[in-house]
Amino acid sequence: xxxxxxxxxxxxxxxxxxxxxxxxxxxxxxxxxxxxxxxxxxxxxxxxxxxxxxxxxxxxxxxxxxxxxxxxxxxxxxxxxxxxxxxxxxxxxxxxxxxxxxxxxxxxxxxxxxxxxxxxxxxxxxxxxxxxxxxxxxxxxxxxxxxxxxxxxxxxxxxxxxxxxxxxxxxxxxxxxxxxxxxxxxxxxxxxxxxxxxxxxxxxxxxxxxxxxxxxxxxxxxxxxxxxxxxxxxxxxxxxxxxxxxxxxxxxxxxxxxxxxxxxxxxxxxxxxxxxxxxxxxxxxxxxxxxxxxxxxxxxxxxxxxxxxxxxxxxxxxxxxxxxxxxxxxxxxxxxxxxxxxxxxxxxxxxxxxxxxxxxxxxxxxxxxxxxxxxxxxxxxxx
Amino acid sequence: xxxxxxxxxxxxxxxxxxxxxxxxxxxxxxxxxxxxxxxxxxxxxxxxxxxxxxxxxxxxxxxxxxxxxxxxxxxxxxxxxxxxxxxxxxxxxxxxxxxxxxxxxxxxxxxxxxxxxxxxxxxxxxxxxxxxxxxxxxxxxxxxxxxxxxxxxxxxxxxxxxxxxxxxxxxxxxxxxxxxxxxxxxxxxxxxxxxxxxxxxxxxxxxxxxxxxxxxxxxxxxxxxxxxxxxxxxxxxxxxxxxxxxxxxxxxxxxxxxxxxxxxxxxxxxxxxxxxxxxxxxxxxxxxxxxxxxxxxxxxxxxxxxxxxxxxxxxxxxxxxxxxxxxxxxxxxxxxxxxxxxxxxxxxxxxxxxxxxxxxxxxxxxxxxxxxxxxxxxxxxxx
Numbered sequence: 001x002x003x004x005x006x007x008x009x010x011x012x013x014x015x016x017x018x019x020x021x022x023x024x025x026x027x028x029x030x031x032x033x034x035x036x037x038x039x040x041x042x043x044x045x046x047x048x049x050x051x052x053x054x055x056x057x058x059x060x061x062x063x064x065x066x067x068x069x070x071x072x073x074x075x076x077x078x079x080x081x082x083x084x085x086x087x088x089x090x091x092x093x094x095x096x097x098x099x100x101x102x103x104x105x106x107x108x109x110x111x112x113x114x115x116x117x118x119x120x121x122x123x124x125x126x127x128x129x130x131x132x133x134x135x136x137x138x139x140x141x142x143x144x145x146x147x148x149x150x151x152x153x154x155x156x157x158x159x160x161x162x163x164x165x166x167x168x169x170x171x172x173x174x175x176x177x178x179x180x181x182x183x184x185x186x187x188x189x190x191x192x193x194x195x196x197x198x199x200x201x202x203x204x205x206x207x208x209x210x211x212x213x214x215x216x217x218x219x220x221x222x223x224x225x226x227x228x229x230x231x232x233x234x235x236x237x238x239x240x241x242x243x244x245x246x247x248x249x250x251x252x253x254x255x256x257x258x259x260x261x262x263x264x265x266x267x268x269x270x271x272x273x274x275x276x277x278x279x280x281x282x283x284x285x286x287x288x289x290x291x292x293x294x295x296x297x298x299x300x301x302x303x304x305x306x307x308x309x310x311x312x313x314x315x316x317x318x319x320x321x322x323x324x325x326x327x328x329x330x331x332x333x334x335x336x337x338x339x340x341x342x343x344x345x346x347x348x349x350x351x352x353x354x355x356x357x358x359x360x361x362x363x364x365x366x367x368x369x370x371x372x373x374x375x376x377x378x379x380x381x382x383x
Numbered sequence: 384x385x386x387x388x389x390x391x392x393x394x395x396x397x398x399x400x401x402x403x404x405x406x407x408x409x410x411x412x413x414x415x416x417x418x419x420x421x422x423x424x425x426x427x428x429x430x431x432x433x434x435x436x437x438x439x440x441x442x443x444x445x446x447x448x449x450x451x452x453x454x455x456x457x458x459x460x461x462x463x464x465x466x467x468x469x470x471x472x473x474x475x476x477x478x479x480x481x482x483x484x485x486x487x488x489x490x491x492x493x494x495x496x497x498x499x500x501x502x503x504x505x506x507x508x509x510x511x512x513x514x515x516x517x518x519x520x521x522x523x524x525x526x527x528x529x530x531x532x533x534x535x536x537x538x539x540x541x542x543x544x545x546x547x548x549x550x551x552x553x554x555x556x557x558x559x560x561x562x563x564x565x566x567x568x569x570x571x572x573x574x575x576x577x578x579x580x581x582x583x584x585x586x587x588x589x590x591x592x593x594x595x596x597x598x599x600x601x602x603x604x605x606x607x608x609x610x611x612x613x614x615x616x617x618x619x620x621x622x623x624x625x626x627x628x629x630x631x632x633x634x635x636x637x638x639x640x641x642x643x644x645x646x647x648x649x650x651x652x653x654x655x656x657x658x659x660x661x662x663x664x665x666x667x668x669x670x671x672x673x674x675x676x677x678x679x680x681x682x683x684x685x686x687x688x689x690x691x692x693x694x695x696x697x698x699x700x701x702x703x704x705x706x707x708x709x710x711x712x713x714x715x716x717x718x719x720x721x722x723x724x725x726x727x728x729x730x731x732x733x734x735x736x737x738x739x740x741x742x743x744x745x746x747x748x749x750x751x752x753x754x755x756x757x758x759x760x761x762x763x764x765x766x
Contacts, residue, residue: 047693047701047717077689079702079718112686113719213672216694218686289672289753290761297762303495303601306460310430311599318430319462334430335462336496370672372755378673379680 002137002153003029005164006187008227011136013143016124018072018110018117024143025072026121028128029183030097031065035228038064039196040105041203043220049076050086051106052219058090058105062192064225065103067183068093068125069144071168073110073117076218085116092122096129107181107221109146109168141166144181147377149257154249156242161188161230163242167250169257180207180254182222184246188239189228198240199224206247209279209365211286212258213374222247255366260373263295264349267365271322271355277314278363281354284308285365292370298345300325305354306334315358322355385520385536386412388547389570391610394519396526399507401455401493401500407526408455409504411511412566413480414448418611421447422579423488424586426603432459433469434489435602441473441488445575447608448486450566451476451508452527454551456493456500459601468499475505479512490564490604492529492551524549527564530760532640537632539625544571544613546625550633552640563590563637565605567629570613571622581623582607589630592662592748594669595641605630638749643756646678648733649749654705656742660697664737665748667691675753681728683708688737689717698741705738 004011009031016026031038040059042052058064068089075082086106094101108116131139141151145168155164169180184199203222224243234242255264267285272278285291288308294301302323309321323331328343330336350369368374387394392414399409414421423442425435441447451472458465469489477484491499514522524534531551538547552563567582586605607626617625638647650668655661668674671691677684685706692704706714711726713719733752751757 045690045693046695046699047689047704074686077686077714077718079716082718112684112690113714115719216690218690218693289757293758293761296758299762301495303457303460306430307428307495307599307601310428310601312429316429321430331460331496333462335460335465336498370758372758374672375676375679375753375755375758378676379678379682 001155001164002141002166003164003183003185004134004137005155006162006185006227008032008187008229009185010132010134011140012128012131012133013136013139014124014128014131017120018070025070026124026128027069027140027143028132029067029140030132031225031227033227035189035226036063036065036103037190037192037195037226038062039192039199039224041199041222043217045216045218047077047218049074049108049219050078050082051075051108052221053083054086054090055105055107055221058102061102063103064105064223065099066093066097067105067107067223069107069181070121071109071144071146073108073114074112074219075108075116076112078115081115085118088118089121089125092125096126105223109144109181109219112218137166144168147259152250152253154246156245158234158238158242160232161234162186163246165246165250167254169254180220182250184224184243186226187228187230188226189231189233190226190239194236195224195226198243201240202244202247206244206251210251210255211283211365212255212368255368258368259377260371261368262371263369265295265367265369266349266351267367268353269356270353270362271357271359272361273315273359275361275363278361280312281309281314281356282363282365284312285352285354286367289370295350296369296371300330300340300343300345302331305352306331309354314356316356320357322357324353326351384538384547385524385549386547386566386568387517387520388538389545389568389610391415391570391612392568393515393517394523395511395514395516396519396522397507397511397514399510400503401453408453409507409511410452410523410526411508411515412450412523413515414608414610416610418572418609419446419448419486420573420575420578420609421445422575422582422607424582424605426600428599428601430460430601432457432491432602433461433465434458434491435604436466437469437473438488438490438604441485444485446486447488447606448482449476449480450488450490450606452490452564453504454492454527454529456491456497457495457602458491458499459495461498464498468501471501472504472508475508479509488606492527492564492602495601520549527551530642535633535636537629539628541617541621541625543615544617545569546629548629548633550637552637563603565633567607567626569609570611571609572611572614572616573609573622577619578607578609581626584623585627585630589627589634593634593638594666594748595638595751638751641751642760643754644751645754646733646752647731647749648678648735648751649747651736651747652739653736653745654738654740654742655744656698658744658746661744661746663695664692664697664739665746667695668735668737669748669750672753678733679752679754683713683723683726683728685714688735689714692737697739699739703740705740707736709734
């Protein structure tokens with residue numbers, strides 16, 4: 001059901017011809033109101049794609065009537081022409097939908113440094129608009145796929161209101177955000193400030209803690225649109241939890257579909273002096289290529305976990321560190337713990353617990369193993 | 384000639400039985416004076432192996448008579464017993480050489496979290512001592528190999544004095560330092576303060592800028608020993624340059640032998656506002672897995688270079704960035720530059736220039752591509 005699970009939204013997904021293989025590559029999501037409140041979170045990368053620069057401006061008004069998303073080209077590092085193309089895309093959608101261009105967000109994903117084929121994209125916007133439907137969420141989710149093997153959607157339905165969403169992303173997952181385009185919709189009746197607060201709270205502990213390969217995209221965008229069509233105004237906590245649940249679910253789907261991965265690794269840091277320490281240590285472990293290779297080889301190589309912890313500024317004493325892999329405390333007090341032969345690593349999910357023994361704070365970062373398939377996919381992507 | 388190229392040094396390399404395959408695994412380097420001045424630089428990892436903790440103490444006195452090095456076990460994360468083993472190793476060498484244990488540095492490399500077989504190591508020290516020779520440098524260099532495919536040595540001979548050295552290291556190369564054990568020797572007549580200054584100046588721009596996979600070892604050690612046997616006291620600048628030359632040569636050998644690598648990548652950052660900015664940007668580029676995969680695939684994917692630059696705090700404007708790959712400016716002013724088809728990437732060395740257009744400072748970081756062989760070697764290492 002995706003972005004059309006909530007009342008007040010229509011969507012479409014079509015093949016505009018941006019992708020040379022003819023696969024769907026253009027999605028349109030429209031908020032039919034009565035409200036058109038919105039919030040957005042964007043990549044922390046300082047090299048931002050044209051659609052990010054544009055959509056950041058759009059979101060400043062807290063009002064979004066439509067989102068145009070394309071796969072098949074990121075429109076990043078494309079200079080003034082790239083920005084003009086994004087602007088023209090918003091203008092075209094505004095024209096056919098009868099709204100203001102400044103209420104149209106644009107998201108792009110694909111190769112960096114290539115201009116979009118506007119002669120295909122602009123007619124595509126018209127075609128998509130003609131196919132808008134309350135059942136179009138699934139097609140929209142399919143149209144934003146790049147190297148994704150599956151499309152990703154999630155829905156939480158509460159008492160009279162709904163939060164739903166779609167996501168794309170398979171590589172370049174990293175904090176601040178993972179590479180992804182995400183559109184969330186809700187028919188709850190809320191203003192943009194409330195949406196913004198709930199969205200930031202959710203992404204901070206979900207997408208921001210999904211770190212497949214440490215690389216940060218130029219195009220990451222997460223949007224939350226509210227139509228108010230349910231007529232229900234839920235309490236903040238209940239709403240925030242629903243948004244977090246959908247974000248968490250989509251984040252998990254991203255990790256499970258990460259390029260070439262054979263293991264999903266949950267890195268849980270406990271006993272940290274501060275949450276920042278826990279996140280820093282979790283990221284350091286999650287980004288350690290040697291450890292990611294070891295996990296791929298089903299090798300519970302806790303020495304590489306300690307080595308990764310040792311590169312951080314977090315509070316800890318080396319001789320108090322403990323590490324469990326899949327429930328076996330293979331490292332105790334900085335040295336050899338239980339027999340590593342006891343660790344069963346046959347399954348896709350691997351759970352690493354790093355205990356800093358320095359406090360009570362925790363954080364969980366999700367990552368993947370490093371595989372020959374990852375190398376293959378990413379060495380062949382553009383050529 | 385390695386560590387015995389300079390006068391006043393003897394060395395040996397033997398198979399003590401630490402490695403189960405019977406390969407050489409124990410090296411001994413002895414400074415026969417008349418001076419025994421020394422300096423050392425150690426890993427910045429806060430989880431330090433027992434031999435690092437010991438040798439840091441030894442170096443505080445600026446005096447080293449001998450170095451015992453073993454491959455086949457890192458003696459890291461081995462608790463109090465591991466430290467006792469390092470101490471016992473120094474004591475044994477001191478006993479057979481007739482020197483003080485506090486003048487014996489110890490270096491270990493291999494798997495983390497495994498105690499060394501002291502019943503083989505201690506007799507090995509005796510055997511090595513009996514084989515000490517002015518021609519033993521080569522054998523010592525061979526005995527410290529782990530996954531190295533070749534042993535690494537370098538010598539610079541100046542007017543009456545010499546700096547020589549040996550290195551091991553193939554994976555886990557990273558700043559602060561690369562994983563490596565390096566012993567440099569000189570017969571120049573210099574005190575430990577001068578050695579320390581020259582060594583730190585050299586490692587800062589050589590080993591510290593070799594970053595194969597961003598992982599920092601628990602065991603990195605670089606030692607510089609001076610015998611004074613030449614009777615010559617060179618000027619500081621001349622000496623520092625010789626040390627830097629040997630370090631640079633050994634660092635290049637490490638990169639060329641990095642695990643599973645098929646490309647050596649020189650990341651040259653120019654136009655930076657500060658040297659720190661240049662180093663930060665260089666490291667960010669060098670550690671970008673997606674770029675390293677692209678280079679493996681001979682794909683001049685400059686978008687991934689910009690994406691990596693964008694994650695740093697360095698001073699730059701996105702629309703002023705320029706990137707050259709193997710001499711072709713594929714990115715100009717943050718957008719598409721010369722035709723990427725012109726880039727010839729058939730050769731092992733790849734040269735990336737990132738121009739921040741923000742100043743005059745520069746830095747060069749060396750790294751490798753990311754390959755399926757890297758994944759294979761590092762997923763199978765301990766199991």
